[in-house]
Amino acid sequence: MPTILHLDMDAFYASVEQAAKPSLRGKPVIVGGIGPRGVVATASYEARRFGVHSAMAMAHARRLCPHAAYLVPRFAVYRDISETVMGLLRELSPLVEPLSLDEAFVDLEAGPHGSLLRTEDSEAVTETARAIAQDLRGDIKAATSLTGSVGLAGSKMLAKIASEEAKPDGLMVIAPGTERELLGPMPVRTLPGVGPATAEHLRRAGMTSVADVAAAGEAELVRLLGKAHGAGLHAMAVGHDDRPVVAEREAKSVSVEDTFEVDLADRGRVREEIDRLSERCVRRLREAGRSGRTVVIKVRRYDFSTLTRSDTLRAPTDDPAVVREIAQRLMEQVDTTGGVRLLGVGVSGLADFTQEDLFAQAAADAALEAAAPQAAAGAGEAGGSEQGTDGHGGEAGPGEPGPGQSEAVPVSRRWLPGQDVRHASLGPGWVQGSGLGRVTVRFEVPGAAPGRVRTFAADDPELEPAPPLPLVG
Structure with a gap:
């Protein structure tokens, strides 16, 4: 039954800025680092039409959309609005699982509407869930003046896919029995856990869509990807995802990692991957409105031996240049002669990223320029x-x-x-x-x-x- 709700606020940071600044309504707005190595955090839908997207280099964004408003993030504002939105979600259920400041899962069956949703009548459940979601969207608009897109389905994976399909400012319900029809034509990267390396492995085996993965069968996927990954991927390809919604818990770290299909032996390629992972890690850190003091790298070598190295700063940061520099320095301490199977970059010792932190960092940059x-x-x-x-x-x-x-x-x-x-x-x-x-x-x-x-x-x-x-x- 479609009792798992996924909310994703629309172009959150940029939408906040458009709501706060009436002259920017309906115009391209890009939020992120404004320095020479800045990265786009969020682009409004008006800016996205010019090809601007999150994680893009700000210099590239300026070339694509020179007439946009380029603004620094105001994380204290975003966090306050996020707390308002999450409070509305908690009125629907005690089981709310935030993924970032602007995104969360909700298990509606665990909330006050649970008795209406625990029935065999799928049409009645679907309509009740749809009404709850419509009311939620209205409540968010009234409390924040912002819009969010909502997906409803029987699992977390499908609810997230539905909210993505509903964007912007929409609602989509995946009715029971329609899951495989919806998933079939989608690319394999739609499935959780399928990154670039796994997608390339599947492509070489002739699988580019979710339908291809489902048709291959569990045994073939286990042979290609291993027991845990292969079995889990097949289950999701046929629409099964039994991951529960986990009530809010404080994150202790933010990290990303990639496993490579072919061991990396070239030192230059390793450095490139560390830079890329550092950028991804900081992007997740910023999406959560956090900063951190300790940078950690994880290395799994050709012989499956795994080690970590870390370094702790005097103050929290979410500066990608700082994380990159420390991660590269830590990587220099690791012998990669035989090849590397996996690399990861993480940040721990998390702290709230405040407006004061932001301006202190900007002031430091300005001091260099003022020289x-x-x-x-x-x-x-x-x-x-x-x-x-x-x-x-x-x-x-x-x-x-x-x-x-x-x-x-x-x-x-x-x-x-x-x-x-x-x-x-x-x-x-x-x-x-x-x-x-x-x-x-x-x-x-x-x-x-x-x-x-x-x-x-x-x-x-x-x-x-x-x-x-x-x-x-």
Whole structure:
């Protein structure tokens, strides 16, 4: 029966920013690291039409969609909204399994509607579950002004597939008996546990769709992939997934790993894989709104011996460059002469990633940039002139440097695009861009009409960082 619900908020970070900033509604928004090695965390659906997607290098995203609004993440805001959404899910059932800030499974049968869902009448169960999901979507919209897509099915795997099919802002129910028909045409990567190496192994055996995997039979898959992996994969290919929804538990670490079909002997290839795994690990870390102090690598060598190496930082980080550097340094301590079967990168010692952490990291980056003198606009230009820009570019602010003025902008007054601010006389707003000693701010609040844009000197004493405003009054 379709009593497992999977909720996935639509383009979560970007949708939060569009809701908080009325001038960005319906326009491309890209959230992520804004530095030269930054990575896209989330792209709005308007930006995705230009080919931008999560985990893409920010430099590439700017080439594909130069007119988008490029904003730093505001993790404290995302976590607050996530807690509101998860609270609504817990009203439906005590069995809520969050996967990240914007995604969770719910076992509806364990909740107050359980008696209505424990019946042999599949049509009645389906309609009850559908009504619960519709009410949930309405409650989320009322509480946060955001949309989420919901999948309902008899298992976690199918519920997640259904929510993906329902995107954006939709609801899909997989009725009992239709599972194999739905799964059949889908690529093998749809199935949990099928990564690039397993997919390539299956392709060489002539299996590219879920239907091919189901038709191959369990015995053939066990022969190809081993007993545990082969049997589990066949069960999922025919629509069976008995993994229970596990009530929320605090994650102690975030990690990723890959097993290679052919042992890696080339040291350069090993370094490439460590870089790729580090990026994936940090992406998961950021999706969960966390940072961590300890970087861990896992290496399984040609002879199946497995070892780990770790290094602990003085403070938590979610900087991919930091994780990459430490992982590569740890990898140098490992003898890979005979070849490597498996590599993994993880981060432990987790902490909440706060807004203060974000700006501290940005300030450190700015300190490096400030080492080279940069021009600053004269203080006499700081009167807050009207601007007609739409704020979708990013870094550069208007104005030319005054004669003989080359003083660097103080790090403490570094303004980041998307940052919440308040002006003593103009009220709340957010930073559209900064540069050349100027900062451009759009003054608007959630739920209102798009506001006006003004430009100030970067060190204007009337302009200060501010806490975010709630999305719903």
